[in-house]
Amino acid sequence: MKKVNAFINSDVLTEILSRVPAKELLSLKLVCKEWHCVISSRSFAKTQLRTTEVVLTGFILQEKFMWCNEDIKIVSYIFVEEMARGGSKVNQTVFDFLPEEVVMLASCKGLVCCRSCFPSERPFIYVCNPWSREWVKLEWPWATSQNEITNGQRNMALALAVDIEPSKGFVDTFKLVRVNHVAVQGDNDEDEEEGELYFTFELYSSEIRAWRKSNETCQCYSKLVNNEGIYIGGVLHWLHGDQVLTFDVENEFSWLVPAPIPVSEFMAVPEVCIGESEGRLQYVVVSEQGVHVWGLEDCYEDKWILVYCKSLEEIEGEWPRFFINLKVHVMERVNGPWVNPLAFKDGLLLMKCVNLYLFDVKNNKMAQACSILDLKSQCMLNPTVFAHSLSLVPLSTA
Incomplete structure (x- = not known):
C-alpha cells in the first residue's frame, strides 16, 4: 500500500475517494493512516458532498410509551442494503458515542437531533453526525421544573433544517424549529374550546x-x-390530521396544505405518513383501497399527483408469505392499525404489519426488514421513525 500511495498525491486521492458513498468510506478509513487522514478532513467532506449524492442508508426507529412519562431508551438503526438483499441488520449502538442515552427528535442530511431521556434533572439537546461521531450539546431552554419537563415537553415537535448547496460551497450550519400549540382565548376565558x-x-x-x-x-x-418534521427545499413539513403543516424556514411563514384525498372518502380511517422522494413531499395512504402514494407538485400550491397505487388484493397475491387476509385485517383494525406506514424515502416504504417490511414501490419489491424481536420491542403503537442517510456533513464543535 505504501508503494501505491507513493504514486498518488493527496489531491488525486481526494478526487478518487470523494466519489465514494459515505457508507463505504467508513471501511476505507481503515486502509492506512493517509487514507484515514484524508477522509477525516473537513476539506474532503466538502468535496465529497459536492460530488456524491446523499442517499438513503436506513431508518432509525425508537418506540415510546403512550401511558407514562418515561422514555424507551433503545434506538434501532435498520439498514436498507440488508433489507434489499432479503436479510436484516439492526444496530442498537449507533448513538453510543453520546454522553448519555437519548430520544430522537429529528433527522436531516445525515445529522440527527436528540434530547436527553426523561426523567432528567438537567436535560440537553444534541445535534450529531453518527458517521463522524461529532456532536454539539445545547442547553434545554423551555422548562423550569422536572414536572414541567416530563408532562409538557416529552412529545415536542422539534425539526432540523440543514442546507447543502454544492454550487456555493458547503456551510456547516443548521437550524432547529420548534412548533408550539397554543390557545388564544376570546372574551369568555372560562371555556377553552x-x-x-x-x-x-x-x-x-x-x-x-x-x-x-x-x-x-x-x-x-x-x-x-x-411530530416528525421533514425538510425539503427550504420548507419543513409536519403531518397534521388530513392536512400538512408547512413552514418556510428562511422567510418564516407557514400554511396548511390539504391532504390529496379527504378522510370521508374511506370506509375505515386510513393510516398515513409523509416522506420525500426526488425532492418532493410524498403523502402515503394505506386503506381498504390499497397503498397510494401522492406527490406534492409545488409546496406553495395544493396540487397533488398520484404517483403509485396498488390494491391490498394485489399485495397479498404477490407476497402471500408475508400477508394473509390483508384487506379483512385492515378493515377490522383490531388493537390498532394492521398495516402502519412508518416512513417513506426515495420510493422505499417502511411499514409495520406484525413485523417490519420494506416495500420498494418503484421496483415492486417486498422484503422483511426485521422482526419485532430484533427490535427488543416494548411498545410499537406509535414509534418515532426517521429516514437517514450517512453523510460527511461536518459539525462545528467549537
Whole structure:
C-alpha cells in the first residue's frame, strides 16, 4: 500500500475517494493512516458532498410509551442494503458515542437531533453526525421544573433544517424549529374550546447559537398528529390530521396544505405518513383501497399527483408469505392499525404489519426488514421513525 500511495498525491486521492458513498468510506478509513487522514478532513467532506449524492442508508426507529412519562431508551438503526438483499441488520449502538442515552427528535442530511431521556434533572439537546461521531450539546431552554419537563415537553415537535448547496460551497450550519400549540382565548376565558388555536414557532441557529420566537402564527384545529418534521427545499413539513403543516424556514411563514384525498372518502380511517422522494413531499395512504402514494407538485400550491397505487388484493397475491387476509385485517383494525406506514424515502416504504417490511414501490419489491424481536420491542403503537442517510456533513464543535 505504501508503494501505491507513493504514486498518488493527496489531491488525486481526494478526487478518487470523494466519489465514494459515505457508507463505504467508513471501511476505507481503515486502509492506512493517509487514507484515514484524508477522509477525516473537513476539506474532503466538502468535496465529497459536492460530488456524491446523499442517499438513503436506513431508518432509525425508537418506540415510546403512550401511558407514562418515561422514555424507551433503545434506538434501532435498520439498514436498507440488508433489507434489499432479503436479510436484516439492526444496530442498537449507533448513538453510543453520546454522553448519555437519548430520544430522537429529528433527522436531516445525515445529522440527527436528540434530547436527553426523561426523567432528567438537567436535560440537553444534541445535534450529531453518527458517521463522524461529532456532536454539539445545547442547553434545554423551555422548562423550569422536572414536572414541567416530563408532562409538557416529552412529545415536542422539534425539526432540523440543514442546507447543502454544492454550487456555493458547503456551510456547516443548521437550524432547529420548534412548533408550539397554543390557545388564544376570546372574551369568555372560562371555556377553552371557544378560544382560537394556533401554531407558533421558535427557531435556533447554530450561527448565532441562540433561540428566538418567530412572529409567524398559523391557525389550526388540533395538535400535530405526528411530530416528525421533514425538510425539503427550504420548507419543513409536519403531518397534521388530513392536512400538512408547512413552514418556510428562511422567510418564516407557514400554511396548511390539504391532504390529496379527504378522510370521508374511506370506509375505515386510513393510516398515513409523509416522506420525500426526488425532492418532493410524498403523502402515503394505506386503506381498504390499497397503498397510494401522492406527490406534492409545488409546496406553495395544493396540487397533488398520484404517483403509485396498488390494491391490498394485489399485495397479498404477490407476497402471500408475508400477508394473509390483508384487506379483512385492515378493515377490522383490531388493537390498532394492521398495516402502519412508518416512513417513506426515495420510493422505499417502511411499514409495520406484525413485523417490519420494506416495500420498494418503484421496483415492486417486498422484503422483511426485521422482526419485532430484533427490535427488543416494548411498545410499537406509535414509534418515532426517521429516514437517514450517512453523510460527511461536518459539525462545528467549537
